[in-house]
Amino acid sequence: DAEGYTHFMRKEIHEQPAAVERALRGRLDGRFHTAHLGGLDLDPREARAIRRVKILGCGSAYYAGQVGAQLIEELARIPADAEPASEFRYRNPVVEADTLYIAVSQSGETYDTLAAVQELRRKGGRVLGVVNAVGSAIARECDGGVYLHAGPEIAVASTKAYTSTAVVFALLALHLGRIHDLSPADGRRIAEGLRALPGQIEEILRQEDRIAALAADLAKYRSMLFVGRVRGWPVAREGAQKLKEVSYIHAEAYPASELKHGPLALISPDLPAVAIVPDDELLDKNRSTLGEIRARHGRVITIGHTEAGEDAVVVPKNEPELDAILLPIPLQLLAYHAAVALGHDVDKPRNLAKSVTVD
Numbered sequence: 562d563a564e565g566y567t568h569f570m571r572k573e574i575h576e577q578p579a580a581v582e583r584a585l586r587g588r589l590d591g592r593f594h595t596a597h598l599g600g601l602d603l604d605p606r607e608a609r610a611i612r613r614v615k616i617l618g619c620g621s622a623y624y625a626g627q628v629g630a631q632l633i634e635e636l637a638r639i640p641a642d643a644e645p646a647s648e649f650r651y652r653n654p655v656v657e658a659d660t661l662y663i664a665v666s667q668s669g670e671t672y673d674t675l676a677a678v679q680e681l682r683r684k685g686g687r688v689l690g691v692v693n694a695v696g697s698a699i700a701r702e703c704d705g706g707v708y709l710h711a712g713p714e715i716a717v718a719s720t721k722a723y724t725s726t727a728v729v730f731a732l733l734a735l736h737l738g739r740i741h742d743l744s745p746a747d748g749r750r751i752a753e754g755l756r757a758l759p760g761q762i763e764e765i766l767r768q769e770d771r772i773a774a775l776a777a778d779l780a781k782y783r784s785m786l787f788v789g790r791v792r793g794w795p796v797a798r799e800g801a802q803k804l805k806e807v808s809y810i811h812a813e814a815y816p817a818s819e820l821k822h823g824p825l826a827l828i829s830p831d832l833p834a835v836a837i838v839p840d841d842e843l844l845d846k847n848r849s850t851l852g853e854i855r856a857r858h859g860r861v862i863t864i865g866h867t868e869a870g871e872d873a874v875v876v877p878k879n880e881p882e883l884d885a886i887l888l889p890i891p892l893q894l895l896a897y898h899a900a901v902a903l904g905h906d907v908d909k910p911r912n913l914a915k916s917v918t919v920d
């Protein structure tokens with residue numbers, strides 16, 4: 562059973578402060594302001610030779626990979642992107658010797674991700690795993706990697722594994738960054754930001770009652786938009802994914818800047834938008850998007866640092882580079898409580914399996 566919690570999903574949401582502690586434990590170096598990841602098996606010379614990073618996964622692992630790609634590009638200044646593992650393996654990818662490939666999987670058993678790793682290995686690519694399940698098929702197939710140490714995740718919808726994956730990518734980005742061009746001062750700033758995360762997650766979880774009330778109200782809609790820019794974009798995608806998985810409310814994520822190229826036509830009082838609005842250099846741009854939605858009588862729910870009011874959830878501020886780690890947490894609670902309000906089987910959504918081990 563879920564040990565006193567109504568559902569495993571809620572239990573796992575509440576385990577995140579401890580899961581993040583475990584992901585960080587023993588990995589931050591306070592002297593050189595970097596991170597040590599024992600299983601990487603990548604010496605500094607090899608790390609310096611990486612020209613590109615390609616991250617592969619499915620579902621929430623893919624979205625966490627997108628957060629990871631942004632962190633690596635931002636902190637280590639190595640071009641990085643994420644792609645669904647299934648797309649990658651079917652498109653006869655060009656595999657390059659100076660690209661570092663990273664497979665992301667909570668279970669370590671997802672067939673599409675495993676097959677992508679095997680295809681890469683067959684073509685001589687170097688693949689690291691960011692995996693939760695120790696000794697799993699994907700972990701065994703990779704050249705090295707980093708374990709999440711998030712503990713077992715039972716609910717089909719990933720929560721703590723998603724967050725731990727993002728944290729592990731921040732550690733990897735810090736590690737690669739300090740080998741490339743990230744200054745000791747910036748390294749220290751990021752390391753301190755990482756250390757603050759567990760306490761800040763607790764702060765978000767203390768807002769659960771308010772978020773639950775908001776979710777119960779949002780459960781009356783049939784469809785929702787999730788919008789974000791740059792760091793907020795994978796957060797919007799993961800938020801939409803969580804909502805549709807457990808509440809069956811249709812949810813579509815869009816980059817905020819793309820709204821005017823299509824989805825603005827949908828805005829009406831029946832289609833609320835959840836907007837990811839961190840206090841970063843794009844705040845003014847995001848505010849103008851909120852204005853565009855409101856001008857068309859769309860309801861806007863903000864997740865960020867600066868907006869206030871009944872439809873705003875305020876998240877503690879950390880370093881802007883780490884925003885994509887904290888901002889999804891209210892969205893997990895929103896999806897969970899919307900599903901509970903609708904009476905759904907939260908831990909076992911219809912048509913889904915925890916790990917898809919078939920083609």
Ligand code: BG6
Nearest residue numbers: 619620621622666667668671719
């Ligand atoms: C899906 C699950 O089928 O597999 C998602 O429903 C999960 O929740 C995805 O994110 C990937 O799983 P894993 O174990 O490879 O991270």
